[in-house]
Amino acid sequence: MTRRDPRKRVAALWPLAAGKSQRAAADEVGVHPGTVRSWLRDPVFVAELERVRAAVAVKPLDVERVMAAVDEAEARLGGRGPVTVVIPVGASARQRRRLLADGIARVLERSEEGRR
Template sequence: MSATPARRKVDALLQLAAGSTNMAAARAAGVSPGTIAIWKKDPEFAREMDALRQVVRREPFDAAAVMAAAEDVEERLVPPGPRVHEDGSVTVRVSIPSGTSPRKAERLTARAIARGLRAVREAES
């Protein structure tokens, strides 16, 4: 099974939102139970789990709503790539966790800028 990290998280979230154990969620996502425990400590993952749990527990159960919510979660978990605008400007997203050293923050920013420059080159060709 080859799934994206976001898809694996969604698979785990669906299991956890339905009340399954970490072990069952890990099997569904193709990761270890320890990975599930780490993900559950992430505030973003916890927020997504709570939101998805509300959709799963609605009465009457609406499978289409659950799948739509899962797709929305996957979109939010996939980091957006660089975006080249019509005027030639580029938008890149840089995620710098709190407590990151200035040197590492600089490297993360430089990588995001490099991704933006590659996107411009690809858009021009």
């Protein structure tokens, strides 16, 4: 996938936020390690990574805090309004992460559209 694929970029946020290496994150997401390095030179990506790291550091995982970070990013990026993610009661940790990743992907997609 290309550098501009927001879903891959968002998917890489989770392993990087968990402390995995750039190579491990690249393997997990299915991109070349150089792609992850290039993402880490993008200030927007780095800012999102830091927000996810801070939100994920709260134990137990505070979904509201993670979504607030996404909403704040949306406001800073000048998007078209807040991104809303509905997480069903009883969703597994994996489902919550996927839904949150999709929400963050929407924020990143809007930031890419804004730069074109």
